[in-house]
Each structure stands twice: as structure tokens, then as C-alpha cells.
Amino acid sequence: MKFNIVIIDDHPIVLLGTKIVLEKNSTYKVTGTFVDFDGLETFLNDNTCDLIITDFSLPNATLDGLNLIERIRRIYSDIPLIVLTSLQNASLVLKSLDYGVSAIVEKSEHINELMNSIKKVIDGEVYISPFFTKKIADVSLNAGADLLSTLSPKETEVIRLLSAGMSPNDVATKLCRSIKTISWTKVSAKRKLKITSDAELYQYAKEIL
Known part of the structure; x- marks a missing residue:
């Protein structure tokens, strides 16, 4: 019996490579590959799958x-x-797990880690790869990460996108929010992080996120 998998990633080479590797195991069948959530949603309106693999960051x-x-x-x-990702921030990993992610693997790790994660998930377990296990262990030593944990998911997303170079208008459009909401979210994040300037906020985000 085939185990049907779908993959979301904004890099076609990653989609193709992951599909090829997974299907070397005769049990796995990649039934769909998508560059965004919209593609996944359209597919699952008429189809089913047993597992979703997604990147964390899809900037476009x-x-x-x-x-x-x-x-x-x-x-x-x-x-x-x-989640199969190049994300390296432990606090965001922990937030992802809070949402119910079954496994998380860093893209630079050996492909065996992805295969291990699938096996663990099939067995009903949660799997965190060695890369992220170490990152999470180091979180308690990082005061910045402790402060980051006080941010809401919305605040985290806003400062991550702004620090990546997006304008407030672009962020508002991407997140389907008003510019005023984005501005207030940024102010709230600065207050929680005990930061007074935008420049310091963006530098902090680049180092921590």
C-alpha cells in the first residue's frame, strides 16, 4: 500500500530532488508538488494525502x-x-512544534534525516533532527531567544519580513493587513523586546531570526 506525500517548496530543484529521493522507497508516492499553499489547497479539494512536507519560508x-x-x-x-527548511532559529522551531508540526529537519542535513522523520511520523512520533535538537538545547543560553518567545506569531512574522528588506506597504499586502496594523505590530514588538529604534529592531531580527 502506497503512502501518499505532497511537498511545498518555492524551489523547483528542491521539489524534484526530494520527490526522486522519496520515491526510491517503493512505499512512498509523491502525488503532488507545489510552490505555495494555494496549490496545496486546490489539490486537496479533490484529493487526499497521508503526509505534507513543507518549507518554512516561502517569501514570494x-x-x-x-x-x-x-x-x-x-x-x-x-x-x-x-517542516523541511533552512530555518535555523530555535524559537521559531519551538513555535512551529506548538502548532502541531510532527517533525522538523534542516535542509543541510543528510537525506537520511528526512527519511527517519517520515518513519517516526508514520509511527505516530514527533521527530526533531539532530541539528534542531542542538539548537533548541542552546536556546536557554540565548537571552535574545528568551525575549523572542514573548512575541506573538504575528509580531514575529512582521519583524522578520521588515528586517528582510520589505517595506511596510509590502508587508501589509503580503499579510493582508492594513499599514496601520503593521505599524502597531512593530511598535508592540519593539516594546516587548525593549528596543527603541527601527534600526536596532531590524538588526536584532537579522541576528535572532
């Missing part, structure tokens, strides 16, 4: 980051979700 999509994870878990709560 309408949904990415924690918003993407939250949407997938809310709509497809019965389908296990693995």
Missing part, C-alpha cells in the same frame, strides 16, 4: 512562516506535517 507566496504552518494545521489537522 501569500502565506509563509508561522502563518503558513498555522493555516495548514488548522485546515488539515488530520494530516501529519513535516
Whole structure:
């Protein structure tokens, strides 16, 4: 019996490579590959799958980051979700796990880690790869990460996008929010992080996120 998998990633080479590797195991069948959530949603309107694998960051999509994870878990709560990502921030990893992610693997790790994660998920376990296990262990030593944990998912997304060079207008459009909301979210994040200037906020985000 085939185990049907779908993959979301904004890099076609990653989609193709992951599909080829997974299907070397005769048990696995990649039934869909998509560059954004919209493609996944359209597919699952008429089809089913046993597992979703997604990247965390899809900068050109309408949904990415924690918003993407939250949407997938809310709509497809019965389908296990693995995050395969180049994300390296432990606090965001922990937030993803809070949303119900079944496994998380860093893209630079050996492909065996992805295969291990799938096996663990099939067995009903939560799997965190060695890379992220170490990152999470180091979080308690990082005061910045402790402060970061006080931010809401919305605040985290806003400062991450702003620090990546997006304008407030672009962020508002991407997150379907008003510019005023984005501004207030930024102010709230600065207050929680005990930061007074935008420049310091963006530098902090680049180092921590």
C-alpha cells in the first residue's frame, strides 16, 4: 500500500530532488508538488494525502512562516506535517512544534534525516533532527531567544519580513493587513523586546531570526 506525500517548496530543484529521493522507497508516492499553499489547497479539494512536507519560508507566496504552518494545521489537522527548511532559529522551531508540526529537519542535513522523520511520523512520533535538537538545547543560553518567545506569531512574522528588506506597504499586502496594523505590530514588538529604534529592531531580527 502506497503512502501518499505532497511537498511545498518555492524551489523547483528542491521539489524534484526530494520527490526522486522519496520515491526510491517503493512505499512512498509523491502525488503532488507545489510552490505555495494555494496549490496545496486546490489539490486537496479533490484529493487526499497521508503526509505534507513543507518549507518554512516561502517569501514570494501569500502565506509563509508561522502563518503558513498555522493555516495548514488548522485546515488539515488530520494530516501529519513535516517542516523541511533552512530555518535555523530555535524559537521559531519551538513555535512551529506548538502548532502541531510532527517533525522538523534542516535542509543541510543528510537525506537520511528526512527519511527517519517520515518513519517516526508514520509511527505516530514527533521527530526533531539532530541539528534542531542542538539548537533548541542552546536556546536557554540565548537571552535574545528568551525575549523572542514573548512575541506573538504575528509580531514575529512582521519583524522578520521588515528586517528582510520589505517595506511596510509590502508587508501589509503580503499579510493582508492594513499599514496601520503593521505599524502597531512593530511598535508592540519593539516594546516587548525593549528596543527603541527601527534600526536596532531590524538588526536584532537579522541576528535572532
